[in-house]
Amino acid sequence: MKRLIVSTFLLLLTAHLLSPVANAQQAQFDRATEFLTEQNYREAISEYQTIVENGHQSGALWFNLGIAYSQLDSLGLAKYYFLKAAHYPETEREALAAVDFVNDRFSRRSAVLPPLPWDRFFNYLEHDVGIESLFVMGFIFLYIGILSQLIFWFYKKHQTYSYHFSISSLFMSLVLFATSYYVQYLDNRYDTGVMIDRESVVYQTPDSTSAAISTAFEGYTMRVDNSTSNNHQNWIYVRLENGMAGWVQDKSVKLL
Numbered sequence: 001m002k003r004l005i006v007s008t009f010l011l012l013l014t015a016h017l018l019s020p021v022a023n024a025q026q027a028q029f030d031r032a033t034e035f036l037t038e039q040n041y042r043e044a045i046s047e048y049q050t051i052v053e054n055g056h057q058s059g060a061l062w063f064n065l066g067i068a069y070s071q072l073d074s075l076g077l078a079k080y081y082f083l084k085a086a087h088y089p090e091t092e093r094e095a096l097a098a099v100d101f102v103n104d105r106f107s108r109r110s111a112v113l114p115p116l117p118w119d120r121f122f123n124y125l126e127h128d129v130g131i132e133s134l135f136v137m138g139f140i141f142l143y144i145g146i147l148s149q150l151i152f153w154f155y156k157k158h159q160t161y162s163y164h165f166s167i168s169s170l171f172m173s174l175v176l177f178a179t180s181y182y183v184q185y186l187d188n189r190y191d192t193g194v195m196i197d198r199e200s201v202v203y204q205t206p207d208s209t210s211a212a213i214s215t216a217f218e219g220y221t222m223r224v225d226n227s228t229s230n231n232h233q234n235w236i237y238v239r240l241e242n243g244m245a246g247w248v249q250d251k252s253v254k255l256l
Helices: 002-014 023-037 041-053 059-071 075-085 092-103 117-129 131-154 156-189
Strands: 190-195 199-203 212-217 221-225 235-240 245-249 253-255
Touching (some): 023 041, 023 059, 041 059, 059 075, 059 092, 075 190, 117 131, 117 156, 156 190, 212 235, 212 245, 221 253
Antiparallel strands (some): 190 221, 190 253, 199 212, 221 235, 235 245
16 A cells, blocks of 8 residues: 555656657657556556667656655665756756665665765866866866966066956966866766665675675665776676775666
């Protein structure tokens, strides 16, 4: 009964979130949503996945996939799709609430270490400020520095002020360019992954005969190091939320 009530709540919650999909996919999207409403979850998933394969994405699409998988008790996949839906402003609040709901249903929860201060800082720059914004601010300070240097050369009256202002602006532009480059580097190197299998052993090396470090259970989120994982087919190097790091088979994890 509780499951049915929660299911109905989530379905009603999404009724106002179904943003228009491309016209060519609208009929299929409506058909998938009808399957979802009728609790024909596997058919709904099939229809939604076809839309994704055709290159169409939206917060409502990911959110509905999360609902379908949650009702099939594939909670790892449900969490994965709710987290994807949380990247869209129109579904962010409801998706994060759904993530909390799914987390409460997991039989095992991982210990979570608080992120380090610099990790929080660079995460803020990437998601709240944006790499493009850092580049733009860098160019603005660069132009200001060049302009101040021209004033320093041609206007003797303001030489001292314009010189120091020019140096400060050029230095700031250099810091912003370096920061944007580093944030871009972090974005390319690391991804967030969600464990979708019931459980998976975390190994010391990319070899199932090596020592087991830990066990990752369904729904665990982890940081995936793409650089370290390169050249190791079928394996990825991850750091769990409890700080432990090792290798898991890539089929067990979906990357956001």
